[in-house]
Amino acid sequence: MRSAVLVGFGQDLAVESLEPLPPGPRDVVVSVGASGICHTDLSVRNGLFAGMVSGPMIGGHEGAGTVLEVGSQVTRVAVGDRVIASFRPACGTCSYCVSDRSHLCDALGAFLQAPRATRQDGSSAIAMSGIGTFSDILTCDEASVVRVDSDLPDAHLALLGCGMTTGVGAALFTARVQPGSTVAVVGCGGVGQSVIQGAAVAGAARIIAVDPVESKRQIARRHGATDVVDPTTAPAEEQVKELLRGKGVDYAFDVVGTPEIVSSTFRMINKGGMLVLVGYGPMDGEFRVPAFDLQANEKIVKGCVAGSAQIRRHFQLFIDMIESGRLDTGGLVSQQVRLDEINVAMKAMLSGEVIRSVITTF
Ligand SMILES: [Zn+2]
Ligand SMILES: [Zn+2]
Structure with missing residues (x-):
């Protein structure tokens, strides 16, 4: 071999x-x-x-x-x-x-x-x-x-x-994105692009793709992103809130894993919103969550591995969705x-x- x-x-x-x-x-x-x-x-x-x-x-x-x-x-x-x-x-x-x-x-x-x-x-x-x-x-x-x-x-x-199942599953199964909701996806490589596709399938009203690379932001639009943000021009969380008239998103997916970026992604979520950690950061990485904000605003921080997908049925489901043009x-x-x-x-x-x-x- x-x-x-x-x-x-x-x-x-x-x-x-x-x-x-x-x-x-x-x-x-x-x-x-x-x-x-x-x-x-x-x-x-x-x-x-x-x-x-x-x-x-x-x-x-x-x-x-x-x-x-x-x-x-x-x-x-x-x-x-x-x-x-x-x-x-x-x-x-x-x-x-x-x-x-x-x-x-x-x-x-x-x-x-x-x-x-x-x-x-x-x-x-x-x-x-x-x-x-x-x-x-x-x-x-x-x-x-x-x-x-x-x-x-x-x-x-x-x-x-790995990549597509993790991303699509993160939206459909880990977060269970609701129709009409707002979503931010931070990091638009293969997994991030798949989160965007999953959020689009779920019927999200706004999907904001955040990535410093122009070509990835353009591809994100093709996959269902309604808005794009370049985090190098101004803090990403501020740009996301500006797009939503001062409100945060219902679901923010961190597909990077770097602690500073995870903290920034947490600040994107609205009251009752959910931060989903999708990207693998360093094993000893830590980030701080303001306890009062989490408690009083009923925010959720959730880990995600393999998109919470059940591979024995969801691989074939995803294949069917690819073959029918949904993914x-x-x-x-x-x-x-x-x-x-x-x-x-x-x-x-x-x-x-x-x-x-x-x-x-x-
Ligand atoms: Zn992988
Ligand atoms: Zn087992």
Whole structure:
């Protein structure tokens, strides 16, 4: 197998040949057709979650492909099935999975530590999120893949493994955006653009997209933003309130995670409003919430992982919404690249001009 491997924080990923470990009875081997490159891949590379990663790790956490082989106890997928690999598993039996909160599935911890391949120097490599999609072949527990029925290209389906599901789900399932409400989305990369699409589907009256990059603000308009704000010209919260005649928004989504920006996003919400934390910030990041304001104005601060989506039914729901034109994945794919170009593609993400690069040639 050929994979892009994280070998040290702050370093380029190493594209190398590895020997896959034989699949266990519950494992699935997938021929990866496409893998999205998400901002979290860059954060992991830069050591933002250093406490969670030790040793070499095959990168990548959203992908789509075809099942090549299944272990003896696998029941959910069969050889030849098209699948999406999800950065959050859904085992189906833990207390979260059986209470319709599979996005919090308890199985993840064990998958994060599972060795999946042997490197040429004899060391073993784990796989990011238990899947490791920066690879022509991946082996994962069947809990991490979902069989889907679609004619969409893998390059589009891959985005459901993390970015699109997180964003659309944040609006529809985490916040449950109400028709006629007002929304601000801070950070308009792949996830932020998907939050905007979700809010539009939910019937929000105003959707304000906040991003310093002009091209992202323009794309946000195509995805349903009614207004755009450039946070470099004046404090974003002031510009948002100006657009709403002095009022805040009902829902503000922070898709950045930097504590100062989270604080600014909190100040955008109205009485009774909700701040939803979607972006991954540093593990030791903190932000202050004025207690009186929170209590007296009934404000809500809510975390969001994987868009609170239930992948076993919502992946297919989102596919149906893409196929019927209600959601747009194609508009999120800025470029298709080769695995060898992974480090260049990650730098392009830093510059802010790319919504999503997708690896389609391994
Ligand atoms: Zn991601
Ligand atoms: Zn579970």
